[in-house]
Amino acid sequence: MAFDLNTLQEKLGNKDITAAVIGLGYVGLPLSYTMFSHGVKVIGLDVDPKKMEVLEKGQSYLDSVSGESVAQAMEKGLFKASDDFSELKYADFIVICVPTPLDSEHKPDLSYVENTAREIAKYLRPDQVVILESTTYPGTMTEVVVPLLEKESGLKCEEDFHVAFSPEREDPGNKSFNTGIIPKIVGANHPDALDLSVKFYEVFISKVVPVSSMEVAEAAKITENVFRAVNIAFVNELKVIFDRMGIDVWEVIDAAATKPFGYMPFYPGPGIGGHCIPIDPFYLSWKAEQSGQQTRFIELAGEINLSMRDYILRKLSETLGKSERLDGKKLLVIGVAYKKNINDQRESPTFPLMKSLVDKGADVDFHDSFIPQILPMRQYPEFSGQNSVPINKATLKNYDAVLIITDHDDVDYQLIADESAVVIDTRNALRSRNIYGRAQVVLA
Ligand SMILES: NC(=O)c1ccc[n+]([C@@H]2O[C@H](COP(=O)([O-])OP(=O)(O)OC[C@H]3O[C@@H](n4cnc5c(N)ncnc54)[C@H](O)[C@@H]3O)[C@@H](O)[C@H]2O)c1
Numbered sequence: 551m552a553f554d555l556n557t558l559q560e561k562l563g564n565k566d567i568t569a570a571v572i573g574l575g576y577v578g579l580p581l582s583y584t585m586f587s588h589g590v591k592v593i594g595l596d597v598d599p600k601k602m603e604v605l606e607k608g609q610s611y612l613d614s615v616s617g618e619s620v621a622q623a624m625e626k627g628l629f630k631a632s633d634d635f636s637e638l639k640y641a642d643f644i645v646i647c648v649p650t651p652l653d654s655e656h657k658p659d660l661s662y663v664e665n666t667a668r669e670i671a672k673y674l675r676p677d678q679v680v681i682l683e684s685t686t687y688p689g690t691m692t693e694v695v696v697p698l699l700e701k702e703s704g705l706k707c708e709e710d711f712h713v714a715f716s717p718e719r720e721d722p723g724n725k726s727f728n729t730g731i732i733p734k735i736v737g738a739n740h741p742d743a744l745d746l747s748v749k750f751y752e753v754f755i756s757k758v759v760p761v762s763s764m765e766v767a768e769a770a771k772i773t774e775n776v777f778r779a780v781n782i783a784f785v786n787e788l789k790v791i792f793d794r795m796g797i798d799v800w801e802v803i804d805a806a807a808t809k810p811f812g813y814m815p816f817y818p819g820p821g822i823g824g825h826c827i828p829i830d831p832f833y834l835s836w837k838a839e840q841s842g843q844q845t846r847f848i849e850l851a852g853e854i855n856l857s858m859r860d861y862i863l864r865k866l867s868e869t870l871g872k873s874e875r876l877d878g879k880k881l882l883v884i885g886v887a888y889k890k891n892i893n894d895q896r897e898s899p900t901f902p903l904m905k906s907l908v909d910k911g912a913d914v915d916f917h918d919s920f921i922p923q924i925l926p927m928r929q930y931p932e933f934s935g936q937n938s939v940p941i942n943k944a945t946l947k948n949y950d951a952v953l954i955i956t957d958h959d960d961v962d963y964q965l966i967a968d969e970s971a972v973v974i975d976t977r978n979a980l981r982s983r984n985i986y987g988r989a990q991v992v993l994a
Contacts, residue, residue: 553710554677555742558642562749565589569750570641572666574601574631576612576825576894577683577718578647583615584729586628588754593641594631605631613893614722638673643681643750646670647718650684651829658687658833660694667695671702676710679746683718685775685830687837688768691715692739712743715764716751717771723892733757737767775830776848781816782827783851786858789818798993800978820955820976821858821899823888828855828897858976859903862953863910865994866974870950877911882939882949884966885956886918890977893920900955901930908932915939915949919960946970952989954979967991 561567567590571582574596582592596602604611608621623629630637638644648662663684670680680699682691696707705711716736721727734755738744744760751758761767789799799818807815822828831848838845866881867874888898895901900916907914916924918938926934939945941962946952946969954966957979966973967980967987974994980986981993 553708553712553742555746558677558679558746559749561642562746562753565753567591567643567750567753568593568641569643569645570595570638572596572644572646572670573648573662573684574598574605575647575649576722577720578645579610579612580614580720580729581645581647581683581718582629583619583623584754586623587619587730589628590753591627592623592629593637594629595633595635595637596631597633599633602631602633614728635669636673638670639675641678643679643747644670646680646682646684648684649825650686650833651825652832656832658836660686660690663690663695664698667698668702671699674699674703674705674711676705679712679714679743679750681714681716681747681750683716685717685771685826685833686768687772687833688765689837690768691764708740708743712738712740712746713764714738714743714747715767716747717767719771719774722894723889730754731756733759735759735761735767735770737761737764737770739763772830772834775826776834776851778816779822779827779831779855780847780851781814782819782822783854785816785818786821787854790861793993800982800993817978818976819858819899820862820903821855823896823898823900824894825896828852859899859906862903862974862976862994863906865992866907866951866953869972869974869990869992875911876907879912879950880948881907881912881914882941882946882952882970883907883914883916884918884941884952884954884961885958886916886924887920887956887958890956890958891920891960895921895925895927898956901927901933903953903955904933905930917941917961918956918958920958941965943969 569585569590570593571578572595574594582594586592608624609617610620646666648666651659653659700707719732734751736747738747748758748760792799803815806813835845835848886895886898886900904914922938924933924936951972952966952970953974954977957977963980963983963985967985967989970989973989973991975991976994980991
């Protein structure tokens with residue numbers, strides 16, 4: 551039986567579409583919101599009972615999606631949160647947004663994608679389109695997802711059902727861009743699959759960018775993230791070099807950024823964090839290795855970005871008295887989220903730094919209004935449950951140094967500059983805001 555193209559085209563023409571979104575995290579929930587805000591009926595599926603509980607009450611666990619919008623969509627019959635995968639049979643499009651982390655050997659862990667493909671296959675019926683949005687290496691759809699879907703469902707791709715890949719470009723905390731207005735790349739290996747997927751995204755995304763294959767779409771996403779990792783490493787290296795020469799790297803970058811073409815500013819920092827930039831390049835390295843290729847830029851970028859921790863430690867030790875040890879020193883770290891103005895602590899470079907400070911004998915507190923309490927982590931269990939301390943005149947006087955690691959906008963930087971003895975500023979947070987005080991400020 552051939553795929554019933556006409557019926558789905560007609561539904562798309564009438565904007566009468568049902569989509570299942572699998573994985574309602576930082577990507578899946580905002581995506582669902584964008585869909586139901588444009589009239590797409592969304593069945594949101596997740597295996598996390600806590601998320602289901604919140605959504606079923608018409609509430610939200612993300613700042614970017616209000617509980618009110620969830621409640622309204624539920625009332626209108628446009629959104630339903632469920633852990634019952636048999637609901638998949640009602641969907642025209644099935645969109646996968648599950649995690650793609652690394653395993654303990656730093657290799658791609660596709661188990662979430664594979665388990666989801668198996669689960670979909672149980673309910674897959676003819677005339678559905680399955681789209682993967684999770685970041686992964688080129689070839690995942692054709693080599694891993696499609697074989698699983700076909701094997702476990704008994705249906706044939708391109709005959710009974712279609713597939714596509716459309717990478718997610720969500721940037722949590724970015725007030726200028728949201729899912730609906732970020733151009734969306736869509737790749738498919740069959741013209742009907744591409745046409746249907748492009749028309750689907752055009753219902754709720756303002757600009758859709760079709761590409762000729764799933765592999766191109768998969769590679770485009772990895773390219774974007776490797777580009778960031780490499781350029782951040784480049785400016786981090788420049789930071790160290792220019793510091794030796796007595797040149798201020800931030801001023802250099804601002805000056806270079808006045809060139810209206812051929813240059814794009816990246817800024818130095820304490821190293822990279824989050825669930826994308828430190829992880830995704832390894833997906834490409836692993837895949838490249840399979841075909842005997844080396845990814846030298848990726849390896850070097852990883853090495854340089856990691857070395858920022860030692861650079862900050864060196865700057866701190868030099869400032870506090872030339873000793874490598876920090877016994878008895880009281881330190882306050884500003885920001886444990888991996889980037890500013892969000893509450894996500896995953897892969898944050900703050901934790902390895904905090905560990906090194908503690909290992910050197912320091913007593914370390916942190917302040918982060920976005921993360922009042924550190925969530926449990928496999929890698930740094932010693933910090934789990936630690937609470938953010940308030941900053942005020944009295945508390946700041948207790949610290950030998952304050953280290954600005956994540957420069958959330960809601961921090962009272964003037965107070966820090968006025969009341970601290972030493973500030974190690976890894977983000978140029980004070981001077982970029984024109985803040986000066988009595989503290990000795992060291993850029994690191
Ligand atoms: N967060 C971002 O800013 C961002 C940006 C671009 C791309 N991505 C990529 O998008 C993907 C998802 O990332 P995220 O940040 O939303 O992850 P997340 O951890 O916030 O959310 C993933 C969700 O999937 C659920 N899940 C796991 N296994 C499942 C299964 N078998 N069935 C149903 N649900 C399941 C989890 O419970 C969780 O709610 C990853 O590949 C990531 O690299 C993320």
